[in-house]
Amino acid sequence: MLFDLHCHSVSSDDSRATVEQFLKWIGALRKKGREIDGIVLTEHRKFDVDADYTHLANKYDVQVLKGSELDTDCGHFLVFGVNKLLLNEVDFSDIKMSGVELARIAKDSGAIAIPAHPGRYGVGLVNYLDDGLDLSNITIVEALNGSARAGENEKSAEFMDQYGLAGTGGSDAHFVSGIAQCLTSFDNPIASETDLVEQLIQGQFKAISAPE
Amino acid sequence: MATEPTIDYDRSVLGKEVPGETIRIDREKILAYGAAIGETNPLFLDDAAAIQAGYKSLMAPPSYINALILSSGRPDPKVNFGTLSFHSGQAIETYQPIYPEDSISTTSSLEDVYAKTGRSGTMVFIVWKTELFNQAGELVAIARESFVRR
Amino acid sequence: MPSNTLYIENVDIGDEVPELVTTVSMDQVTAFFASYPRSNNSPDRPSRFNSDEQAKKEGLAGPIIPGVMSMALITKVLTDWGIGAKFKLLDAIFRQVVPQEEQIRAYAVITDKDEESNTIELDVYIEPMDGQPYVRGRASMELVSKAG
Numbered sequence: 001m002l003f004d005l006h007c008h009s010v011s012s013d014d015s016r017a018t019v020e021q022f023l024k025w026i027g028a029l030r031k032k033g034r035e036i037d038g039i040v041l042t043e044h045r046k047f048d049v050d051a052d053y054t055h056l057a058n059k060y061d062v063q064v065l066k067g068s069e070l071d072t073d074c075g076h077f078l079v080f081g082v083n084k085l086l087l088n089e090v091d092f093s094d095i096k097m098s099g100v101e102l103a104r105i106a107k108d109s110g111a112i113a114i115p116a117h118p119g120r121y122g123v124g125l126v127n128y129l130d131d132g133l134d135l136s137n138i139t140i141v142e143a144l145n146g147s148a149r150a151g152e153n154e155k156s157a158e159f160m161d162q163y164g165l166a167g168t169g170g171s172d173a174h175f176v177s178g179i180a181q182c183l184t185s186f187d188n189p190i191a192s193e194t195d196l197v198e199q200l201i202q203g204q205f206k207a208i209s210a211p212e
Numbered sequence: 213m214a215t216e217p218t219i220d221y222d223r224s225v226l227g228k229e230v231p232g233e234t235i236r237i238d239r240e241k242i243l244a245y246g247a248a249i250g251e252t253n254p255l256f257l258d259d260a261a262a263i264q265a266g267y268k269s270l271m272a273p274p275s276y277i278n279a280l281i282l283s284s285g286r287p288d289p290k291v292n293f294g295t296l297s298f299h300s301g302q303a304i305e306t307y308q309p310i311y312p313e314d315s316i317s318t319t320s321s322l323e324d325v326y327a328k329t330g331r332s333g334t335m336v337f338i339v340w341k342t343e344l345f346n347q348a349g350e351l352v353a354i355a356r357e358s359f360v361r362r
Numbered sequence: 363m364p365s366n367t368l369y370i371e372n373v374d375i376g377d378e379v380p381e382l383v384t385t386v387s388m389d390q391v392t393a394f395f396a397s398y399p400r401s402n403n404s405p406d407r408p409s410r411f412n413s414d415e416q417a418k419k420e421g422l423a424g425p426i427i428p429g430v431m432s433m434a435l436i437t438k439v440l441t442d443w444g445i446g447a448k449f450k451l452l453d454a455i456f457r458q459v460v461p462q463e464e465q466i467r468a469y470a471v472i473t474d475k476d477e478e479s480n481t482i483e484l485d486v487y488i489e490p491m492d493g494q495p496y497v498r499g500r501a502s503m504e505l506v507s508k509a510g
Contacts, residue, residue, distance in 0.1 A: 014328075016453065016500040021474050021483070028376035071329060095329055122332060149494050175498060176473035177485040235399045244397035248390055249434045253441050265364075265446075274449040275437040278430040279398040296420070299429045301499075303453035 001037040001190055002183045002208075006069070006078055006116065006142060006170025011051070012044040015174040019053055022179045023060035029180060034210070036180050038063030038190065040080065040170075042116075045071060045093050047082045065193050068092060069116055072099030074128035078142060078170070081111035081197035099125070103137040112197050114138070114168065117145040119155025126159050135163065140200055143167020144207040146181025147174070168200070169207030181210050219336055220292035225322045230286055232318035232342070239312035242272045245279065271309040277353040278304065280316050281342045289322055293336040293361050300337060300360035308352040315347040323356065335362045363506060367446035370480045370505040373472055379443045379484065381469035382435060383491075386427050388412060388462055394431050427460040432497045435468045436486045443470075446506040452486070454499035465491050470501065480507050 007022065008015040019041065026036050039062065041048075046068060053064035068079045073096050079086070086109040090102060099115070106113035118125040118141045125133075125141070143156055144167065160167050169182035187204035190196050199205060246256050251273060254261030262270045310316065323341040327334055337360050344353045391411050408416040410426055417425045433454050441449060460466060466488055474483040481504050488497035 016485075017473075024375050025473060028374070032376070123330065147494070175485045175500065176483075177471050233400075238399065241397050241399060244393065245434075248394040248397055249431070249438055250384070251438060253438070255441070273434065273437060273441065275430070275434040275452070278433060282400060298459075299456055301453075301455040302429060302433060303451070304433070305451045306449055 001186045001188075002035050003037060003063070003065075003186065003190065003196075004039045004171050004173070004180050004182070005067075005080075005168050005184050006042050006145065007039050007173040007179055008043060008069070009041055011041070011046070011048055012069075012174070014044070017173065017176040017179070019064060020056055020060075021176045022173070023056055023062045023064070025176045025179055026062050027060055034180065036062065036183065038065060039179065040065045040067045040196070042067045042069040042078050042170075044069050045095065047079075047087065047092055049087070063190070065190075065196060067193070070097065070102065070113075071095035071123075072097050072102055074099035074115075074131065074133055075118065075120075075123050075125040076116040077102055077113045078116045079106055079111060079113045080200065081106075081193050083109055083111055085109040086111050099128075100134050100137070107137050110197065112140070112200055114200075115141045117142055117148060117152060117156065117172065118159050119152040119157075120145070120148065121152070124152070124156070126155055129159075138165070140166045140168060142170060142207075144169035144182040144209055146171035146178060146210075148172075166203055166205070167207045168205065169209070183208050183210070219325055219327055221325055222288070222290045225287045225289040226325070227321055227323075228287065229319050229321045232282055232285060232320060234315050234317040235280055237272065237310055237312050237314045237316060239270075242270070242276065242312060245276055246273060249273075267309060268311050271311050274306050275304065276310060277306065277344060277355055278302065280344060281318060281320070281355055281357065283340075286320055286340070287322075289325065289338065291325060291336055291338060291361055293327075297359055297361050299357070301358040303356045305354045306352070308346060308350050310346070310352055316352065317345050319343050319345075332362055335360045363446055367506055368444050369508050370475070370477055370482070371508050373475065373482060373505070375472055375475055377472045379439055379470040379472075381467045382439045382442075383465060383467045384435065385465050386431065386435075386460075386462055388425055391425070391427060391431060391462060394428070394434070422459060423461065425462045427462055429454065429456040429497070432456070432460055432468075432488050436470070436488065436497070436499065436501070439468045439470060440484070440486070440501055440503060444503050444505065448504040449501075450481070450504055451502040452499060453501070454486070454497055456497055458494075458496045460488060460496045466496070467491060477507070480505050
């Protein structure tokens with residue numbers, strides 16, 4: 001299955017795309033022969049507990065899962081499998097939270113937090129490696145980010161190789177037409193956030209770019 | 213818990229409406245604007261074509277709204293952050309055409325000041341809203357200018 | 363209606379608006395500001411738009427195109443294509459400075475369509491011939507319907 005693991009709807013303060021517009025665009029891509037099974041909404045510094053996209057997901061036959069993108073003291077992290085335990089332990093609006101702690105708490109709560117665009121200047125993990133971070137709870141990073149500037153995905157790849165990490169793909173779309181620029185291909189079906197976390201932990205996935 | 217930093221600025225400016233100068237729309241200026249961007253659309257160049265399309269005369273290209281917003285005369289919110297200022301974005305909504313000889317008046321207000329952290333570190337955004345009215349008192353457009361300080 | 367009127371029934375999500383490929387010179391930027399009724403950007407005052415030296419003093423590689431001129435180019439792309447349409451909205455984000463004297467392309471793609479209101483939404487871009495967008499945004503236009 002192919003999922004875009006990183007996108008932002010208007011619920012993120014800097015996006016101009018509604019969820020429905022993302023799904024309509026995916027419909028247009030499918031007409032052109034593209035395969036996309038689902039998206040994960042990773043809104044900035046929040047988790048929309050009450051947002052229910054079931055109706056839209058059924059209408060457009062696209063899975064819509066929810067996650068978050070959080071600011072930390074060592075760059076941004078994508079969080080999948082957000083649950084009550086994690087929401088009680090972590091203040092999602094805290095832009096200076098410890099990324100290392102976030103990874104640990106996420107793992108302990110049954111969720112997973114992975115560095116987003118680690119090769120991005122300023123807000124990617126590679127900028128903080130000299131701080132002597134404990135990376136023991138980081139086994140996956142976002143390898144392919146669809147909004148990367150020149151050299152950023154390459155820096156992420158270097159980091160992954162150096163530390164033997166697995167990599168996901170996501171568009172980081174803030175506009176409708178940016179969705180599905182990069183995807184994650186999973187070997188097994190995913191029907192929920194729990195499935196997603198399980199498949200990420202099992203490691204049977206790879207990052208892919210959209211065809212030219 | 214650290215959210216975005218509290219910004220030091222003159223909060224008394226927030227929301228205060230400031231009237232701008234009334235501008236008489238000059239046909240030659242509209243044509244010069246079009247020439248500068250390589251405009252070829254007859255609606256913005258030729259009265260006969262515009263009238264045939266149902267308009268009063270040739271009109272200003274929609275983006276000409278931006279030329280009618282003047283920052284001079286606005287109160288300074290004295291945002292105490294950073295040393296550089298860049299224009300980070302602008303939004304225009306159009307409601308009525310703007311024709312030569314129209315008199316356009318504007319009212320501006322400081323709509324928002326907020327901080328955000330991105331690639332370049334923390335930045336402060338300053339958003340000005342301007343409403344534009346014609347001589348009949350009709351709202352012709354709304355513009356929002358966003359500036360970033362870092 | 364003119365024979366080349368663009369009808370809502372004839373467009374769909376994913377359709378691309380014909381692009382504009384252009385290079386903007388300092389003379390054009392100067393002429394652009396000169397067309398303003400009044401302007402803070404006098405050609406007599408060095409700025410990032412009319413002076414290489416001043417642009418470099420401000421940490422730029424060279425003189426740049428003003429954001430509002432980028433918006434003018436995007437609007438031109440849309441109004442050239444949307445014959446019979448009413449332009450409603452352009453919300454532009456200036457992600458990176460747009461250099462003068464560099465070939466750029468301005469284009470748009472339809473991202474949403476509402477046949478009740480005859481409105482389309484578009485993502486709009488100004489980008490280098492090879493690279494990430496300088497300007498990105500969202501636009502909205504009201505098209506004509508064959509149903510009248």
